[in-house]
Amino acid sequence: MYKLILASRYLVKRRITYLAMGVVALSVFVVIVVMTVLQGLVAEFKQRTRAFVGDCVVGTDSLVGFPYYEEFLKVLEQSSSVEAASPLISTYGLVADVTDKERAAGLRIIGIDPVLHGRVTRLGQALHFHRDRIENAFEPARDPNLPGCIMGVDLVLNRDEHGQYDYHFAPTGTAYEMTCFPLTAKGAPLKAGAGEVSIKRFYFSDTAHTGLPREDDGVVYLPFEQLQQLCGMAGPIPRTTAIYVKFRPGVTPEEGTHQVARSWQDFGRGCAGRPQADLLQSVSVKDWKTYRRATIGPMEKEELAMVAMFILVAVTAVFIVFVVFYMIVGHKSKDIGILKSVGASNAGIIGLFSGFAALVGCLGGGVGLLGGWLFLLKINRLEGWLFEHYDFQLWDRTLFAIGDIPNQIQTKVVVIVAVCAVGVSLLGALVPILQAARTRPIETLQVSQL
């Protein structure tokens, strides 16, 4: 009991303790705000990526693609872990507004079956005019019987300063001429020397806003069969470049990918000796995270680098707690002497000051967390006010595909930060606590000292 009373008393009477608490609170505040925003951005990006690719990708980097995908789709359909699978063609071509053909742009063209793709990914929610009606995604408003195309939203619309698009300016009715270069299974130009390309006119049917900058600013979606024709992948042995897979609930991407990879190996062995079977060798099976490692990995590393920097910052907080406790222990040597002389053990003294340090950590951490939570609660409003009055935005929304600043505090982060706050206090107080425990009553209570 005396530990609690004395710890509370020191806390109230030794005002220098407030400094230690203040520093812990400041550190916790900054860490919680920065980590929440950073983690929110990373989590949002991961979420968007997974919504775009599903759980697993069976694919090749080669634009030639691979054959026998229809047979493998049947294998996947029979798998207990697979909920849906969708073939996809990813290629490059020239895209030009028919009224301005000279300004053709080289873009990535993706061919999908909207219904199948909608089962695997969340493309349906990325559409504007056919939101959650992905089966009609390629039906242009001008005439549903015309061939339609979905344009990455940033290709046809500009973001305003709040990161919003004005869909009134969507190019409904615009026709685009898609020019593809059909390739044979060996990667040679089809009909080489004839000077011909595959050209087809498609009419704007919708925009896709996936939230992924590279996709929204550089991808055009076409119906799967039509793109297959355009890039020479149709024919007696049709080819595709990837199969996106979604697993059943309860199947983790790692487990499911492992199973699909095994199925693919068996399938590949079974295809040995068949025409174009060599193209199957370039196909890999990756879970969504590995597939997009190039973009996700760096963000995770940046998070790690930020944590490392905050660890350095925490060193200063440890120093401050040390100095404050060193002073308090120095001033309270007589208290310690009296406590020991009335029977308090070394462990009791350690308990007293450890409790005091933990209290400093808890209160400092609590204040920091509360401040961080309040700040995060208002962070978007604050940014709006700054933008309105001082034209300042944390991120230029016309440049970056970021919506609101993420402000959802993760329980995991709160727990880790709170534990770290108490840990920093205890670590800083460790040496003074041991010094207090080693105090000998005979030295502190002798008359000359009094």
Place this chain on the structure above:
Amino acid sequence: MLKLLLWLKYLQRRKVVLLSMAAVALSVALLTVVASLFTGFIGAYEQSAVDLIGDVLLTSRVRFSGYQQLIARLEQTGVVEAAAPTTYAPGLLRLGTGNVRAVEVWGIEPERLAKVTSLKGSLLRQKDLPEAPSFGRIDPNGGLGGFVGIGVLAEPNQATDRYDVRAVKDMIGQRVVLISGAIEGMDSNAPAERRPKRRTVDFVISDVVSTGNFVFDQQSVFLPLEGLGARLDPGSSVITVDRIQIKIRPGVDVQKAAARILAEWQTFARQTLHWDPYLVAQAQVVTARQLQARYLEEIRKQLGMLLLIFGVVDCSAVVLVFCIFYMIVRLKQKDIAILKSCGYSSGQVAWVFLGFGAVVGLAGSALGTLVGVLFTRNINAIEDWLSLRLGLKLWDSSVYLFDRIPNQVDWVSVARITVLATIAACVGALAPAVLAARTRPVEILRYE
């Protein structure tokens, strides 16, 4: 002299002061590294644009002929050192069976472009040759030679982020096929008659381009301007271009030079090309730095935010200095009282501690600067070590564009940070110094 002695004595006896010095050093080192890395990245990004494009870029919406005349006019202005015509087309490059990549094709005159950009230094085979770069005569059949970006031919090693240069050099001499498109019937007034046509261009890789800019190296193919034009538009005997890359003479203001170039272009387009004002106005003359300006502005903003965040947290160093000095003042009250009884004024006593705070700030800043500079200078070696020993590859050229971390120390920021850190240490020492100045010898030195 007495102050100096006291400072040395406090430093020697009260080891806790070293903690405040360490805290200041830590803060200064952290801020130095952050500021230098960001500023270095911004500088490298700007320089990369100048190295790849030149100082100024003139782009026209419509391709134009007679570019030699325009270049001659530009060179007569006195502000242009060199100018090179280029043209762009998207395409697919077939490197081998089933190996087809999307690329950006640039039609260039290598000798001219080398005067404007750092093209020569980035060619693996020709960079050390004395003569100007050329597409050469590697192909015995007299076909086209072309330069291909190193990233088009190979992927960097995932662990080291380095290309296998030897393997890539072995690909020089290999025959590849480029597939691109051209619009036929551009002269026709009826848009319906304008049709894209596929063009295939066989060429031999005569050199490999390694600029250190990941995106550029991964998608660029260079072909002779004339050869590319002839193959993309076989019916035309006139070579057309859609951009002029320009290097400005040293000492000339790039912005003013850009304005002059724009004026020359407008005159040229009106008088020589007989273009209507609308078409003339469609052309843009921008400096390489302007092209990057918006993105770099955002990077600068992020730097500012990071410095603000760490600056706020580093305020705890002020608190630490305060705590330690407060402790020293409380412990050294008798010293202070003796000083005062010997005739020291309150101001002089305060100065002892303020000066001591400044010494702590300066020493901490010096140490922090040293650590920060050493860390920044050796950051590539540190990153390599982390990558090899822990498998933690923090810097990836595919993300951060460059294959090496910019490691130039931003001395302007270092100077600012050092001054601020010293002031912060003085602020931390201020309250204890005032407390010391208010000490009354009669209360401290009385017998009881």
